[in-house]
Amino acid sequence: MKTILHLTSSARGEQSHSTNLGLAIIKRLEEQEQVIAIETWDLVQNPPPLYSSEMIQSFYVAPDQPNYDSIPTLAYANRVVDKVKEADIIVISTPTYNFTVSAHLKAWVDQLVRVGVTYTYDEKGSRVGLITQKKVYLAIASGGIQPAGIVQDYLADYLKAVLKAYVGITAVVTYRIEGTAFPNFSPDYAGIVENFQ
Numbered sequence: 001m002k003t004i005l006h007l008t009s010s011a012r013g014e015q016s017h018s019t020n021l022g023l024a025i026i027k028r029l030e031e032q033e034q035v036i037a038i039e040t041w042d043l044v045q046n047p048p049p050l051y052s053s054e055m056i057q058s059f060y061v062a063p064d065q066p067n068y069d070s071i072p073t074l075a076y077a078n079r080v081v082d083k084v085k086e087a088d089i090i091v092i093s094t095p096t097y098n099f100t101v102s103a104h105l106k107a108w109v110d111q112l113v114r115v116g117v118t119y120t121y122d123e124k125g126s127r128v129g130l131i132t133q134k135k136v137y138l139a140i141a142s143g144g145i146q147p148a149g150i151v152q153d154y155l156a157d158y159l160k161a162v163l164k165a166y167v168g169i170t171a172v173v174t175y176r177i178e179g180t181a182f183p184n185f186s187p188d189y190a191g192i193v194e195n196f197q
Helices: 017-032 053-058 072-086 103-111 150-166
Strands: 002-008 033-040 089-095 119-121 127-129 136-143 171-177
Touching: 002 017, 002 072, 017 033, 017 089, 017 136, 017 171, 053 072, 072 103, 089 150, 103 150, 127 150, 136 150, 150 171
Parallel strands: 002 033, 002 089, 089 136, 136 171
Antiparallel strands: 119 127
């Protein structure tokens, strides 16, 4: 029995190609898994707060401190962590803006990553993720078609690196839809996820 968290981060709403690609992924998951719950979190409609000096200071408060749950600047961040912990599968839909994720998704990542909550350090000083046994699907859309090379994988590599190093999630599968800004573009979301992993 699986629970799915679907993060959407495009300003295009229902017209978003990344969102619709994410929905195609979820449809395949429903065909293969016993899905009991799907929660969609629209980061544009419910935007994460940006860093402030007060917020950064609060991120270093240990979770076992008596006042931890009542710190206002941790409310959104704690909700982010709780939702990630509750989900078995996370589908992250993101457009490609200037080679990277949307500002909304970047702000969400900044709310997720916290020492002592999503990662810690072992006796050798190496980073260890604390939220494991999750699977993540990336649904990435771009208006252009990226040439082969480092730029093509910049966005996906960034998310994979953050999830591995600062959360502990290593099972990440990427699906892309490109050329969405081209004239007469016709999306085939189901075709992209035909060979589903």
